[in-house]
Amino acid sequence: MAVIQGATGDWEMVIGLEVHAQVTSNSKLFSGAATSFGAAPNTQVSLVDAAMPGMLPVINRYCIEQAIRTGLGLKAKINLHSVFDRKNYFYADLPQGYQISQFLQPIVGEGVVTLDMGEGVTREIGITRLHLEQDAGKSLHDQHPSQSYVDLNRSGIALMEIVSEPDLRSPEEVAAYLRKIRTIVRYLGTCDGNMDEGSMRADVNVSMRRPGEEYGTRCEIKNINSIRFAQQAINYEARRQVDILEDGGAIAQETRLFDSRKGETRSMRSKEESHDYRYFPDPDLLPLVLTQEEVDAIEATLPELPDAKKARLIADYGIGDYEAGVLVADRVRADFFEAVAKNRDSKLAANWVIGEFFGALNKAEKEISISPVDADALGGLLDLISDDTISGRIAKDVFEVMFETGKSAADIVEEKGLKQVTDTGAIEEMIQAVLDANEDKVEQYKGGKDKLFGFFVGQVMKASGGKANPKAVNEILRAKLGG
Ligand code: ADP
Ligand code: MG
Numbered sequence: 001m002a003v004i005q006g007a008t009g010d011w012e013m014v015i016g017l018e019v020h021a022q023v024t025s026n027s028k029l030f031s032g033a034a035t036s037f038g039a040a041p042n043t044q045v046s047l048v049d050a051a052m053p054g055m056l057p058v059i060n061r062y063c064i065e066q067a068i069r070t071g072l073g074l075k076a077k078i079n080l081h082s083v084f085d086r087k088n089y090f091y092a093d094l095p096q097g098y099q100i101s102q103f104l105q106p107i108v109g110e111g112v113v114t115l116d117m118g119e120g121v122t123r124e125i126g127i128t129r130l131h132l133e134q135d136a137g138k139s140l141h142d143q144h145p146s147q148s149y150v151d152l153n154r155s156g157i158a159l160m161e162i163v164s165e166p167d168l169r170s171p172e173e174v175a176a177y178l179r180k181i182r183t184i185v186r187y188l189g190t191c192d193g194n195m196d197e198g199s200m201r202a203d204v205n206v207s208m209r210r211p212g213e214e215y216g217t218r219c220e221i222k223n224i225n226s227i228r229f230a231q232q233a234i235n236y237e238a239r240r241q242v243d244i245l246e247d248g249g250a251i252a253q254e255t256r257l258f259d260s261r262k263g264e265t266r267s268m269r270s271k272e273e274s275h276d277y278r279y280f281p282d283p284d285l286l287p288l289v290l291t292q293e294e295v296d297a298i299e300a301t302l303p304e305l306p307d308a309k310k311a312r313l314i315a316d317y318g319i320g321d322y323e324a325g326v327l328v329a330d331r332v333r334a335d336f337f338e339a340v341a342k343n344r345d346s347k348l349a350a351n352w353v354i355g356e357f358f359g360a361l362n363k364a365e366k367e368i369s370i371s372p373v374d375a376d377a378l379g380g381l382l383d384l385i386s387d388d389t390i391s392g393r394i395a396k397d398v399f400e401v402m403f404e405t406g407k408s409a410a411d412i413v414e415e416k417g418l419k420q421v422t423d424t425g426a427i428e429e430m431i432q433a434v435l436d437a438n439e440d441k442v443e444q445y446k447g448g449k450d451k452l453f454g455f456f457v458g459q460v461m462k463a464s465g466g467k468a469n470p471k472a473v474n475e476i477l478r479a480k481l482g483g
Contacts, residue, residue: 030057076111126165
């Protein structure tokens with residue numbers, strides 16, 4: 001819970017989100033036009049999307065299934081009877097003069113999303129509803145000095161609007177919520193979750209209250225397209241509202257925009273100026289009626305979702321809550337871990353996948369799909385650690401070379417002669433040489449300076465080029481030094 005301290009006492013943030021998620025579908029919600037990102041303007045526009053007279057919408061069954069899948073992933077109620085309405089407003093990028101959107105009777109009702117706030121703390125955020133709607137086109141103001149152009153490629157693309165209860169209490173929770181929604185839709189394959197391409201955007205509603213008291217008046221910050229911006233906008237907005245309230249003023253309910261360059265929100269329109277959309281059921285579309293059997297059939301095809309996968313990784317592999325959380329944040333990463341951990345020391349696998357492997361990927365800005373080291377190759381390296389062929393220390397160097405060259409761990413160890421020295425006779429010789437060269441320190445050690453033990457180990461490891469088996473070094477050294 002984020003508390004803001006004002007001169008007159010504490011204030012608590014209350015936040016609710018409306019997330020617009022573009023449905024992953026090759027064609028639009030009511031037409032067969034294509035939906036791919038980045039196409040040349042107006043190359044993906046059917047007569048329906050351009051609202052030519054007499055054109056009629058036809059529901060895309062696949063988009064409906066995607067919405068149901070998402071609703072099930074949000075543990076929400078699927079409404080077997082839902083209705084598409086016309087939301088009327090006038091704008092250059094809206095050729096119909098209305099948007100088809102579900103209003104009073106959405107396809108998905110109440111659900112819940114669990115947030116992982118670290119250190120075992122979880123938060124349950126209520127989902128109010130999910131409804132389907134069409135996207136509008138886009139006005140282009142930078143193509144001509146005195147005219148605006150319109151690109152209708154997005155016109156008619158299916159969006160899911162996921163509305164949360166005002167249950168969020170801090171920018172950190174909002175970030176966790178957006179990441180969780182993104183992870184869930186990516187697992188389900190119902191939205192690609194790419195906020196920088198506009199596939200996921202959020203309207204952020206913020207109000208302030210005295211802790212535990214009634215909700216205050218909210219402002220809605222429109223169209224946020226990154227998690228970082230959402231956090232910045234909330235922090236700015238919370239401070240702005242507290243300043244007004246502390247001055248004895250009242251918050252005016254309004255829609256605001258976030259200016260990411262200035263880090264500020266500014267007023268777009270007040271509640272009085274807000275549109276009267278004159279919603280009514282679209283007479284071109286019948287109510288959408290589903291059967292429980294259809295919903296059940298879709299449910300049967302759902303993949304294992306992040307919460308279930310996390311619980312299973314902890315139970316099956318004995319890894320920690322934090323490690324499991326990192327792994328399940330991305331399905332491909334979790335799969336990679338499971339492939340590495342299979343029939344191996346799973347904690348060693350988790351440490352290596354999360355530490356060295358993810359670290360190297362991040363540094364190289366690479367995805368797993370194009371990683372030069374695959375799960376088998378990383379597993380091969382871990383096998384060499386487990387059977388004492390190399391130490392964990394040397395393994396890090398070997399991994400670096402694997403990542404650079406794509407060669408196998410065994411080949412690199414062979415080529416560079418990195419095989420661990422486990423021959424106790426050879427180790428004993430190295431130890432004797434180190435002790436002979438440091439007689440003064442041996443005296444000090446015997447005189448009680450225990451810390452010098454580490455120094456001797458370090459010298460022996462150095463003399464061996466890091467290749468002496470550390471366990472053997474410790475044992476023999478201890479025997480030689482008598483204690
Ligand atoms: P509208 O249709 O005007 O957008 P809704 O009732 O659908 O209004 O609410 C939209 C969003 O605002 C929801 O996500 C909800 O959780 C959030 N919200 C409602 N009241 C508050 C409040 N007092 N403070 C913060 N968020 C709120
Ligand atoms: Mg709204």
